[in-house]
Amino acid sequence: MNLIPLALYAAALVAYAWHFAQRNTMVGRTATTLLIFAALTHTFVIGMQTMEVGHVPIAGTTSAISTFVWLLALAYLYIELTTDERAMGVFILPLLVALQIIPAMNPSVEARSDVLQGPLFGIHVSSLLFAYASFALACVIGITYVLLFKEIKAKHLGFFYARLPSLQVLDRMNQVAIVIGWIFLTVGLIVGVVWAAQVRGYAGADPRVQAMSLQDPKIFGALVCWVLYSFELFAARRIGWGGRRAAYLSAFGFAIVLLNFVPISYFLTKSHNF
């Protein structure tokens, strides 16, 4: 079922790329319309899966990725519709398409393990997914910042100069995305710790629960992200690391997030492989 949103995301990607190259308003509107349809069908798919298994599909890595793609699409659409700035789409859509391939290839929703219960679990996963979506946006904004920065510095005003908003706007958008992401990351991590303590009470024998410690690569990775983004926030405010340095940090931070979210979740973690 995840194939339909994937196809629509791919179509939107083509339209956004075409719009970015040609700057044709009609193509731009088509791109936005396609993305809205993709997000709507994706909402429908997630809703169907929720009915099917009786809870929001966020328990397994694959369904969490699908939900993440959906959140990121909504977050991006929100930014596009509020700022009337379409240039970022061509950078976000490849990520959406690439990640959506994973759930599209694994159509069935994983049954929720008995261990994963309680409202805290839901808060833990959804805050982290939201944080990741914010970091993804920050990363893309950061990349566009660097592209524009380089053109202006090199005194060669061309492709990106004509298409991107100002450095100041990109920097501010990056900061906002990082702050929002950091708040959700912090909430998600704290709730995760509290929930892990609870779960030991009723499922202490489960090997995955036993693996919930800092030695687990996924938990360690999440902490690394938290330290990195905390540093970015601090550096931008205290030591003048705004602009390009913040942009690089955003891109680097999301690389770790993605690493932690996909390969580590599938292959390395012993605590989060539900």
Added chain:
Amino acid sequence: MRLLIVGLSHQTAPVELRERVDFQARGVSEALRSLASRGSTREAAVVSTCNRAELIVACDDAAATRDELTRFFGDFNHVAASDVAPHLYDLVDLDAVRHLFRVASGLDSLVVGEPQILGQVKDAHAVATETKTVGPVLNRLFHSSFAVGKRVRTETAVGSGAVSVSFAAVSLARKIFGDLGGRSVAVIGAGEMGKLTALHMKSQGVEHVTIVSRTMAHAARTAEAIGGASAAPWDDMDTVLGASDIVITATGAASPVLTKAHVEAVMRRRRNRPLFIIDIALPRDVEAEAGEIEQVFLYNIDDLQATVRENLARRASEVARAEAIVREEVDKFGAWLRSRGAIPTVVALRQRFEDIRRAELERLEFKLSSLPPDARARVDEITHLIVEKLLLTPTEQLKALGDADASVSYTEALTRLFGLGESEGGTNVEPFTRGKTRNR
């Protein structure tokens, strides 16, 4: 109805003549009224800018109206006709359409792609509308030209990029800072160049301008001349630089006023907030190495001129795409004009059929009179419907004719086949044609 443009522009007339042939001097609406009173035009508008003066009219006889407009150019502006005539061009029908579309798109402008011309064409239409000298043809023509101008601007890069040094500087400042409102500008050097640049920045919405000069009196005088600007002594330079977002250096100093080390110190004080330095002095006021500092954007006059040259080259490379849009739109407009050209024939044809129907009904009156009234009404209705059905396809085909020559032969054939020319009142069946003036 024929379309005709008679005019002169920067391409055909020297500035001395353009200054003398200025319809705005006495008022465009006055010119329109005066033109209308001569009676040779059906609809008229005047496009008058400092680079062009054009009369755009719809008329019946293009050749005669062209001579009339040529005389009008001289008469209205009190210039000898022999002085103006050699510089005038005249364009008929679709050539006139293409010309106005190119003008509205900025393709005929001195600086290709400049945006003001579209507004000026809109003004021309507004004045003509107010003076009530435009009708259906010019209305359609002007509205199409606005649409073409807009299409060219949005679909091609022909109007993109600053093409003067000061606009290049402002455009860069916008790309770095976004909105310039609330930004501060420091001008180092109280000379004329610094003053002009500061004035330009001020007109672009920057909040505060501070002039720094070695001679405080010079700085104060320049600040006063700009209005709303403040002056600061040379020793306060670091404070001013710390508080400004954009720095314009324009001193006559022989050696750099701002060294890399100096700018580095300023950036520490600014906590690395972006600083845009525009060095318009020759020789340079700012060490080139200062541009290597993170968050310092240093552009000197050569850099700005280079971006202007790049922008001009990019505009030129987009002209072909813009011309393609113009061609496409001219074809659309031509189709509309031709469908209008077919209207007299269509009207005559319908009239002919209706006359025949009525005549036949009257001839059969003695047979119909025995019928009850509602049956007679039905006969009337049915015959009417038959005529409508018969005419439907020919009418559609005639309006959709794409080719001007085909349009002529079709209307001629219809006129001949149905004897339309002989009908009472002698309907004027002149189809719309492309190209030269043509009298029948």
